[in-house]
Amino acid sequence: MSKRLQNKVAVVTGGTSGIGLAVANLFAAEGAKVFVLGRRQPELTAAEKTIGNGSVGIQGDVSNPADIDRAYASIKEKAGRIDVLFANAGMAHVARIEEIDEAQYHETFGTNVAGVLFAVQKALPLMHAGSNIVVNASMWTIKGVPGFGLLSASKAAVRSLVRTWTSELKDRQIRVNAVSPGYCNTAAIEHATGSYEGAQELLAQFALNVPMGRVSQPDEVAKAVLFLASDDASYVNGVELFVDGGTVQV
Numbered sequence: 001m002s003k004r005l006q007n008k009v010a011v012v013t014g015g016t017s018g019i020g021l022a023v024a025n026l027f028a029a030e031g032a033k034v035f036v037l038g039r040r041q042p043e044l045t046a047a048e049k050t051i052g053n054g055s056v057g058i059q060g061d062v063s064n065p066a067d068i069d070r071a072y073a074s075i076k077e078k079a080g081r082i083d084v085l086f087a088n089a090g091m092a093h094v095a096r097i098e099e100i101d102e103a104q105y106h107e108t109f110g111t112n113v114a115g116v117l118f119a120v121q122k123a124l125p126l127m128h129a130g131s132n133i134v135v136n137a138s139m140w141t142i143k144g145v146p147g148f149g150l151l152s153a154s155k156a157a158v159r160s161l162v163r164t165w166t167s168e169l170k171d172r173q174i175r176v177n178a179v180s181p182g183y184c185n186t187a188a189i190e191h192a193t194g195s196y197e198g199a200q201e202l203l204a205q206f207a208l209n210v211p212m213g214r215v216s217q218p219d220e221v222a223k224a225v226l227f228l229a230s231d232d233a234s235y236v237n238g239v240e241l242f243v244d245g246g247t248v249q250v
């Protein structure tokens, strides 16, 4: 059987860890040449080796539009086009309304909203009819859980942008979709809790809320992203595909 992204050029922001790395690995296994963006150079160097198939790591912060310009200039020089963009890089602060400060607000919206918006806007000159964009949102787009206000609002914003871009890019025949993962076992959980043990404890608590009784692994989200990014989803446009084990569906 032919590979689903054979000879495609794919870009994954935040492609050195968690869901982004799983997607980059799967895209490469399906034949794509993958460019991954991230802030930490050692992680980029390690990811290039793991992903293989001529993958290239480019250092940059998606919340800085100049870094995105530099990254795409390099991709234009090396590959000339982008067939698939997975706008994935994101972060979270857990803080209730009484606790949110300005720095948390600006970091969350700078990374999760501006970082996605400009990663998409600046990729468009390299994209063509038949190419497509997948934005990583979150199941929290449609919930109001204490402490998750900033994250939920930022992810609801990008989910909304996906609707608008689906209309705006129709004449260019570029599909745009969102994937909305539920609880996923990634380094982000460890960053939030500050330790491996804390992360395992939190993931066990999360699992109690999931109809399937467990959190997801990054590979399970990656398979859904591959579907959206491939011709298997040739008539799928503007959707938010929840990969949450049913958590916000019941």
Ligand SMILES: NC(=O)c1ccc[n+]([C@@H]2O[C@H](COP(=O)([O-])OP(=O)(O)OC[C@H]3O[C@@H](n4cnc5c(N)ncnc54)[C@H](OP(=O)(O)O)[C@@H]3O)[C@@H](O)[C@H]2O)c1
Pocket: 013, 014, 015, 016, 017, 018, 019, 020, 037, 038, 039, 040, 043, 060, 061, 062, 063, 088, 089, 090, 091, 111, 115, 136, 137, 138, 139, 180, 181, 182, 183, 184, 185, 186, 187, 188, 189
């Ligand atoms: N894990 C979950 O339960 C879950 C659930 C729903 C949605 N999501 C979403 O999934 C996405 C990936 O999260 P993850 O859980 O896979 O996290 P992760 O394992 O911590 O990976 C985050 C990736 O993004 C990169 N990154 C972060 N900030 C960046 C920035 N400003 N510029 C460029 N790269 C940046 C990181 O590399 P550097 O640190 O080196 O930059 C890393 O490669 C996020 O958008 C998150 O909101 C996660």
